[in-house]
Structure formats: C-alpha cells, structure tokens
Amino acid sequence: MTAPQWASALFGAVFALWGLAAFIRLRTSRLRAVMALIVGAFLLYAGFRPAIIEWMGPDSDALRLRWIVALLSVATLTATLEAIRVSRMRERNALFWIAVSLGLLAGSLFPPLAAGARRLTGMSFEAIVVAGLTAFVFFLLFRLCIEISDLRAKLAELTRALALAEEKLRRLSAAKTDGQRSARPSDPPA
Amino acid sequence: MVLRGSSAVILIPVRNEEANIADLHQEIRARHPNLEICWIDDGSTDDSLREIRRTGDRYLSLPCNLGVGGAMQTGFRYALEQGFDYALRLDGDGQHPPAECARLIERMAAGDVDVVIGSRFLAGGYEGAWHRSLGIRILSWFLSRICRRKITDPTSGFQMANRAAMTLFAAQYPTDYPEPEALALLSRQGYRFAEVATAFRARRRGRSSLQGRAALYFAFQVFLALFVDRLRDVNPRLARHRLEGRI
Numbered sequence: 001m002t003a004p005q006w007a008s009a010l011f012g013a014v015f016a017l018w019g020l021a022a023f024i025r026l027r028t029s030r031l032r033a034v035m036a037l038i039v040g041a042f043l044l045y046a047g048f049r050p051a052i053i054e055w056m057g058p059d060s061d062a063l064r065l066r067w068i069v070a071l072l073s074v075a076t077l078t079a080t081l082e083a084i085r086v087s088r089m090r091e092r093n094a095l096f097w098i099a100v101s102l103g104l105l106a107g108s109l110f111p112p113l114a115a116g117a118r119r120l121t122g123m124s125f126e127a128i129v130v131a132g133l134t135a136f137v138f139f140l141l142f143r144l145c146i147e148i149s150d151l152r153a154k155l156a157e158l159t160r161a162l163a164l165a166e167e168k169l170r171r172l173s174a175a176k177t178d179g180q181r182s183a184r185p186s187d188p189p190a
Numbered sequence: 191m192v193l194r195g196s197s198a199v200i201l202i203p204v205r206n207e208e209a210n211i212a213d214l215h216q217e218i219r220a221r222h223p224n225l226e227i228c229w230i231d232d233g234s235t236d237d238s239l240r241e242i243r244r245t246g247d248r249y250l251s252l253p254c255n256l257g258v259g260g261a262m263q264t265g266f267r268y269a270l271e272q273g274f275d276y277a278l279r280l281d282g283d284g285q286h287p288p289a290e291c292a293r294l295i296e297r298m299a300a301g302d303v304d305v306v307i308g309s310r311f312l313a314g315g316y317e318g319a320w321h322r323s324l325g326i327r328i329l330s331w332f333l334s335r336i337c338r339r340k341i342t343d344p345t346s347g348f349q350m351a352n353r354a355a356m357t358l359f360a361a362q363y364p365t366d367y368p369e370p371e372a373l374a375l376l377s378r379q380g381y382r383f384a385e386v387a388t389a390f391r392a393r394r395r396g397r398s399s400l401q402g403r404a405a406l407y408f409a410f411q412v413f414l415a416l417f418v419d420r421l422r423d424v425n426p427r428l429a430r431h432r433l434e435g436r437i
Binding site (some may be wrong): 155156159160162163164166167171 | 230248249250251252253254256260263264267268271365
C-alpha cells in the first residue's frame with residue numbers, strides 16, 4: 001500500500017468508527033453521524049482499492065487539493081443540513097451553501113468535470129478553486145450587506161411604530177385618567 | 191400668519207442633549223405658548239428622556255438610535271396622525287433660536303412653498319469653522335446644480351413643512367444626515383421650497399456628533415446619496431400634484 005492509501009484507509013476508519021459509534025449512542029445528531037459514516041466508508045474503501053485513487057488520477061498536489069476540497073464540501077454540506085435541521089438557518093439562506101458545496105464536491109470527485117472546467121476557463125484546478133471560493137465569499141458578503149440593510153430598515157420601521165404606539169397609549173391613559181377625575185362626583189350621594 | 195396650537199407642532203429630535211432640553215423648552219414656551227411641542231428622543235443614553243418628561247410636553251421615545259432622519263420621519267408621522275397642518279423642526283442642541291421661527295412662519299404664510307428652510311448664510315455674517323464652511327459651500331454648489339436653484343444652507347435642519355411635504359417625508363425620508371438629500375428629494379418629487387435668512391447660534395452645551403471621522407463619513411455619505419438620487423425615478427404615488435388632490 002502506498003502512503004496516500006494508508007492515509008485514506010486510516011482517516012476512513014476513524015471517520016467510519018466515530019460515525020457508527022455516534023449513530024448507535026445518539027451522542028450527536030444522526031445526520032452528522034450518517035455523513036461521517038459515508039465519508040469514512042468511502043475513504044476506507046479507497047484505501048484498499050487503489051483503483052479508486054487511480055481513477056481520480058496520479059498522485060499529485062492537484063489530487064490532494066481535490067481531496068481536501070471534497071472533504072471541506074462534505075463538512076460544509078453536513079453543517080448546513082444540520083443548521084436547517086435545528087432551525088438555525090432558513091432553507092432560503094441555505095440554498096446557496098448547498099449549491100456551492102455540491103458543486104465543489106462534484107468538481108473534486110469527478111475528474112471529467114474538473115477537466116471540463118479547466119478547458120473552459122484555461123486555468124489550473126487550484127486557480128479555479130481559489131477563484132471560485134473568492135467569488136463565493138464576495139457574493140456572500142454582498143448578500144449579507146443587502147440582508148443587513150433590509151433588516152435595519154425593518155428595525156427602523158418597528159422602532160417608529162413602537163414609539164408612536166407608546167405615545168398614543170400615554171395619550172389615552174391621560175384622557176382616561178382625566179375622564180375618571182371629571183366623572184367622580186364631588187359630593188357623595190346622600 | 192398666526193398659527194393656532196391645533197395647526198402646528200414643533201418637532202425636536204434629541205440625542206444625548208440632557209443639558210439643553212429645559213432651557214430650550216422654556217425659550218419655546220415663552221415665544222410660542224400655544225404651539226404643541228413634540229420631542230423625539232433618538233435612543234439617548236443620558237438623562238434626556240427624564241428631562242423631556244419633566245417638561246410635560248409630548249414626546250416620542252425611540253428604543254433604538256435611528257439617526258436624525260429616522261427620528262424626524264417618526265415626528266412627521268406623528269404630526270400627520272394628530273392632524274397638524276404644519277411642522278416646525280428645531281434642533282435639540284439649541285442652535286435654532288425659537289425667536290427665529292417667526293421668519294419661517296411668515297414665509298410659509300405666503301402659501302407658495304411646501305417647505306421653508308432657515309439659512310444661516312443667506313444674510314451673511316455667519317462665522318463657522320473653516321473646514322465646515324468649505325464643505326457646506328461645496329455641497330451648496332453641488333445641490334444647487336441638482337435642484338436647479340440656489341441653495342445656500344443645504345445642511346440646515348431649521349425647517350417648516352406643510353401637510354403635503356409632511357406626507358412625503360412620513361413615507362420617505364433619508365436616514366443618517368438627511369437635510370441635503372431631503373432637498374434633492376423635494377426637488378425630484380416636484381415640491382416647492384424656499385430659504386429665509388435666519389440667525390443661528392453656537393450649540394449651548396455638549397458636543398456635536400459631526401466631528402472627526404463622522405464628518406468625513408457625512409461628506410462621503412451625502413455625496414454618494416445625492417449622486418444615486420439622480421438615478422432614481424420620481425415616485426408617482428408621492429408626487430406633489432398627486433398629493434395635492436388628496437390632502
């Protein structure tokens with residue numbers, strides 16, 4: 001076995017065992033456990049079946065980068081699905097993360113896709129990943145800025161409505177107090 | 191023009207001006223005893239709100255700081271809801287002498303404008319910090335080109351608005367540093383405004399929020415907003431000729 005095979009098998013075994021243990025004991029969420037189990041099993045299988053690694057291409061920096069990107073994509077995908085599950089992220093906001101994670105995962109696992117992207121852009125796989133991530137971060141920041149502006153406008157609207165409602169309440173309370181005072185008989189009934 | 195108490199309200203946006211409130215209240219009451227005063231506390235962190243309550247005037251308390259624009263928009267909504275025909279705006283730092291309100295009221299009485307603005311530069315003789323005066327001059331020149339009329343004091347908050355202008359401002363009012371952008375908005379929507387010469391005085395106590403980095407941000411924000419304003423279309427729902435028939 002070569003060094004990458006050993007590394008793949010070792011990491012795969014750790015991932016798979018942790019995922020299995022977590023799934024059985026329910027110490028963490030089942031979703032996360034299942035994802036870890038799948039990744040672990042795949043890495044373990046890849047360790048003992050060099051054909052998979054050969055299918056991915058000869059050992060090189062680009063191949064290692066593809067593995068790292070694939071793992072990061074799976075981690076991001078898992079975290080996103082988990083965030084939706086526990087209602088910390090809305091589906092509308094998660095859509096972008098899921099699309100990017102799946103795109104990166106597909107590009108890193110399937111060499112024809114990576115080759116196609118290389119031909120299309122004329123850049124190396126490393127450059128495509130860096131440019132893609134940069135574009136992702138910029139787009140995300142842009143979207144966040146818009147969301148923040150939108151939320152600030154909504155907050156301002158709520159603040160204004162609250163201030164006006166409070167003033168109206170004060171006015172009504174004062175009128176009620178005045179009304180009670182004037183309605184109170186000056187002399188007790190005989 | 192004699193304003194009845196039920197026809198006009200004095201709106202005063204305030205943020206951390208506890209030291210100026212009592213004096214300003216007394217001064218306004220001495221000059222305009224029959225006008226309603228409405229303070230708008232813009233999320234003060236000092237005792238401004240307590241001082242306002244002591245005056246016995248109406249007040250709006252904003253739980254979050256919205257900036258002068260947000261505070262004024264709340265004030266205009268209040269004025270509309272309460273059925274006022276006019277709203278006068280004075281700054282809470284005491285820079286706008288209540289005695290000078292008469293000039294704005296007199297100009298509004300002519301009936302040919304929707305907003306009257308008190309200008310400290312129209313009569314000349316106002317001495318301010320040189321960098322601030324230079325900035326205001328550049329802004330005046332720029333805004334005059336946009337509005338196609340001479341504007342001498344684009345940052346003046348000493349204003350009086352009629353019901354039509356209040357309706358516009360209640361629906362749409364610039365945030366942060368709103369005065370120059372509000373003039374561009376008025377011009378774009380077909381409203382009429384005029385400046386009158388008024389005296390300003392130095393703030394009595396406390397510090398202006400427009401210093402150092404805030405002044406630079408102000409310049410950047412205002413010029414960007416005015417530039418973008420040129421790219422906007424007229425909002426037909428709030429155009430003056432449309433509102434005229436409804437008010």
